[in-house]
Amino acid sequence: MTQDHPFAQYVRILGKGPKMWRDMTFDEARAAMNMVLSGEAEPLQLGAFLLLLRRKGETGEELAGMVAAARDHFVAQDVTAKVDFDWPSYADRHRQQPWFILSAILLADQGYKVLMHGIEGYSDGYAPTRPGLSVFNVPQATSLSDAAAQLGAKNLVYLGLEKFCPSLQMLFELRPLLGVRTAVNTFARDINPFGAPFQLQGVFHPPYKALHLGTVQALGQPNSLIFKGGGGEVQRNPMKPVLVDGLVEGEPVEQEWPAMTEENVYKWREEDLAPVQLLRLWRGELDLPVPILAIIGTLAFALKLTKPTLTTNEAEARAREIWESRDKARFG
Incomplete structure (x- = not known):
């Protein structure tokens, strides 16, 4: 050559x-x-x-350019849908139950259209998102067009990355070869397939908050909350104070949310990883105070994003009301 x-x-x-x-x-x-x-x-x-x-x-500008490229490679172009919340779920190796699924269900119950998207976990012994969604019969779309159609009737729909951008999904499979995560693991979270005006971002390492903030700013995302989430997911850790970075109507913001409990250690049990535990918690068959606070706290983030004038206490109080008034027999 x-x-x-x-x-x-x-x-x-x-x-x-x-x-x-x-x-x-x-x-x-x-x-x-x-x-x-x-x-x-x-x-x-x-x-x-x-x-x-x-x-x-990486820089936010670089990652934003890569997001634009990923959007160029969607299997179907010009598919639109009315979506309020973009909810990425890409922490593929966490050993925590995805309690945030219940937060998303409760958010959808308030009338918001929510698209959750992500990849499947790599290994047994972890608690990926999709099995947890299945126990609540959340639709798992087969394409962007199918997701758009499902969102016409449902308020919460999941779409796997391999269904709408398989060339990007393939890059995730390089991790075992390279031995480290790459920019792919970062910018995929910011894809926002339907351009939802509200976006939640949970990151594993706090320094990535600023990177995601720079990315969504470069992409023109109007509203986004970015925080250190449990297992790198959109899941609040209620045992610690949370410093949230984000955008509200295009303007950068910082929010300080205090810890929700004096507990500082939660021992995850093997049985907690079973998807049926999510259903049992919804039904009130389990008494798990810390996971319940994680659900309430995560929902509070979303509520405050839609209504910035709410105080953190008001958002948490409203989220608690929504949780406590849920229909426990709904998923019988």
Whole structure:
């Protein structure tokens, strides 16, 4: 080969010497990720690109460009649906029950249209989202068009990434080969397939809050709350104070939410990982104070995002009322 491969320019931007490398622009990141998702980058180039990007540290502008590329590669284009909340679920290896599913159900019960999307867990012994959704008969759509149709009748629908952007799903499968997570694990959370005006983001590492904030700002997302979530999911840890970063009507905000309990340790039991435990908690057959507070606290975040004038106490009080007044026999 006498000429550089077309993708080499993007590896070069990141891989030059200590004083020569630079961040990519939005357009460069979008073009690079478009080549990746089209299969135009060689495997060697892809590995170098992702690891150089991780070693450098991504920027919000770079991740926003990659989100734009992912949207370019949706299996179906120009599919629209009225969605209020975008709820990403991409923490594929957490060992916690996805109690947040109950928060999403309660939010949908308030009349909000919620799209939850994500990937499946990699290993047995973890508690991925989809089995938990199944026990509540939450529709799991087969495509963007199917999700749009389902949202016409239901307020909560799940859509797997492999159903609407399989080329991006394939990049998640590189983790066992590379040994580390990459920008893919970060920017996929910001895809927001239907452009919902409200978005919740749970991250595992607090430094990623600022990165996601920069990403959603670059994407023009109007309302978003970003916080350290249990297992990296949209799930509040009620045992600790939470510092939330976000956007409200396009303006950056910081919110301080105090701990909801004096408990500081919750021992997760193996039986807690069984999806049926979610159903038993809904029915009132289990008394698990910390998970119940996680459900209430997560719902409170969503309520405050839609009504910024609510105080944190008011949002939590309203969320508690919604939880306590639920129809326990609904999923009999």
